Amino acid sequence: MDEPKLGEGALVVRFAGDSGDGIQLTGTRFTAAAAFTGADVSTFPDFPAEIRAPAGTTYGVSAFQIQIGRRTVRTPGDRVDVLVALNPAALMVNLDELRPGGVIVADSAAFTDRNLKKAGYAASPLDDGSLDGYRLVALDVTKLTAEAVKPAGVKARDAGRARNFWTLGLVLWLTGGDVAKSAAWIAERFKANAQLVDANTRALEAGHAFGDTAELARVEPVLEAGPSPLPGGRYRSISGADALCLGLVTGAHLADLELVYGSYPITPASSMLHGLARLGAYGVDVFQAEDEIAAIGVALGASYAGKLGITGSSGPGMALKTEMLGLALAAELPLVVIDAQRGGPSTGLPTKTEQSDLLQAVLGRNADSPLPVLAAATPHDAFEMAIEAIRLAVRAMTPVILLTDGFLANATEPWAIPDLAALAPIERPPHGTRQPYEHDPETLARPWIPAGTPGLRHRIGGLERQDGTGSVSYEPANHQRMTELRHARVARLADAVAEQAFEAGGTDDDILVVGWGSTYGALTSAVDQLRGEGLKVAQLHLRHLSPLPRNLGDLLAAFDRVLVAELNMGQLALLLQGRYARPVASLTKVAGRPFGIGEIKNRVRAELGVEA
């Protein structure tokens, strides 16, 4: 069996409706209520590129998926157990994801002839028997909500806005939860408007009470209090984008630096722009530049003047930043560049996830221009890797690219809040009176001498520099040496990071699954389950993609079969084969969606010649 079934301690709920229906809010509040009970959660918001697509259309459907577990969950789930469809289009788009026998909660009021036609239904699926294989809970949510909020004095036409809270209440009941946490949130969020608090609370409570009085069978009581699969500690919910912002601020603190974040709006990187813009009090200057080039230019100028420049973007914006990255590399200045990858090429799928900028990050510049490339694996790992990116940038005086993606940026999970005092400081070697391009014998980094430093004025730039003095040099031997230095500087960072460890298994296993980035959850879950079935599957997950971990070649050499899984057409596979001259099998997917656990397991079984 590929997915845990109902009753196995985990449940996947997908809320879907029009992009104006408040689906993301409902999902977020349900997540908070679930996490508060000690459950493990993993979420996946899935919204359209259009801000307010025409109501009722399939391309305007917004969705939010969450997996809740009384056991460890690492992904939002392959198959949906409970689908909440607030209109026909939401049902049409999401029904394929629902497991046979799964629950459909539908607002029958929205299944009008007009909406059915827009969604592409000839007849209402609520009546024509086409949903017989599922447990259908069709309710006039619109009417029930209107009745519930009437005592709050809300006009009928405004009552629809509370529909998401009524639905939340119902789903809380179906999953064994209560409304206390959500009601407290409503009271705080709408405290400026007593009528809204009243109406939304009434809707929430009415939805919950409806489940009880109508005696709807509970689906899976994952929200009932019980033991938590998570280690003890203090938790909060965190998205990848928020974790990254906090990681940057924390990294800067650990390095005793202030940040200048230069950015130009682009999906899905804008969440970092918004996140950091709120952190001005913590030594962050956010600058919305005129374009992607200026965004990295401002960041580089800040690094030249002694603050730490950071910029963030997505694939198309990364392409525009390329020349400036080359300058940062030649000028040997620290810089952190975050690439929230999305589907491409060109504008591609702006709101959908993909891992297809790996080669662009590792190789995509003119000339021989290596730089460190990192990738975050999970939302909380984005915190760690943001700190790591700052550490490496400052250590080696180099631009560093940190890869995330649209899925990671928006996904949330419970986060054990770190203790700041327990985090290691980031050392910044003093510049002393070293020459501008006098390279440290160990790190091969030049001193960071911010413009304005008394007595050490000098000139730098994109022309090749003389090793040592930093004067302009066209000497053949010097260019050879400087090019080799640029390579060695990045390569030596492998000595400054931990050796690659296995996520699961070891060199005695029959196959090694290698991944990187946000596929971590799906890969780990798949390997976990396969090992549970007795298959000898090892797993490792790369966070450092350039340089690659120093022991990686040895680990790969220990396996006859290596399967590299990634959401692109085989970019890491190409790098590994080029670097280690050994064949690897490649599992690829570019559907704008994360891997499902099942598809990974099927492929591993196929590689091993094992039947499911």
Next chain:
Amino acid sequence: MSDTLDQAVPAAPERSASPRTAKDYASDMEVRWCPGCGDYAILKAVQKTLAELEADPDRTVFLSGIGCAARFPYYVDTYGFHTIHGRAAAIATGVKLAQPELDVWVVSGDGDSLSIGGNHLLHLLRRNVDLVYLLFNNEVYGLTKGQASPTSPVGQVTPSTPGGSLDAPVHAGRYVLGCGGTFFARVPDVAQAQQVEVMKAAHAHAGTGFVEILQNCIVYHDGAWSTVTDKKTAAERQLWCRHGEPLRFGEGGAKALRLNAAALTLEAFTPGVDGEAAEVLVHDAGNPMLARLLCELDEPTALGVIHRRDAAVSERRHHAARPPQRREPAALQELLNGSDTWRI
């Protein structure tokens, strides 16, 4: 010629006490512009300006993009960053954001500023970043061997336009004023004393002090500005604008400008001959409409500080908008904790 342009590093920590001279701001690098290039005169004027300002070389930064003009930072003994084509304005903005108190100068050419870097220049100007921006306008791409530039006049024959440049040129002054620039001055490379005067005014201006320097490229576009700079015709062609003074030109200031209200233009006339002295316009640098009209003039060509007005400075605005800083570890820990937590 060696393959290395040396810089003395580390620079001598202290220079002679003031008064400083232009030589104090010369770096040890060998200057490599073509013999006879207008850039030499500009370099001298800048070094003289720095001396007169008693600029602290350690607190002064020259930034440039790409092109002949962009080699400038190597020749000034201050901090310097020779960056990439068209982007110096963006990088300079980052420098000012990080260290607003640094004295920043951007040196650029017509292609660097008005072609590849046009967008950055637009935003530098509308933000009013506090720096001096020197545009060396020689109407040609010199370093790439003479192609037509965005300021090349229609008909200019170059290797890329053998039949003559086809498209209308950009006028720096119109561009600067149109972008909301708060300071615009124009000066020929050969006018040494006026260059220093104008650069000092640009430096004193709080905001982007933009100076267009009419610069001669002796190799690819020699004589581009000769109608303005030729000693024989200079008096007739040069209109020096000084705030509060009458807009007069010609031998002994015999000619002047007046407003043709019907045509909404400035016109030249000779007071006492074809008009009254009372009609002579007095220069008001703070009037952006007058500045626009002055920029439209060709004969005579308006020079000096054509426009200067007070406006908020970008980086000061930015820093004023900064919330009170909470840099202590406890504050950061509180941020990490967030507001909605639970215990397991």
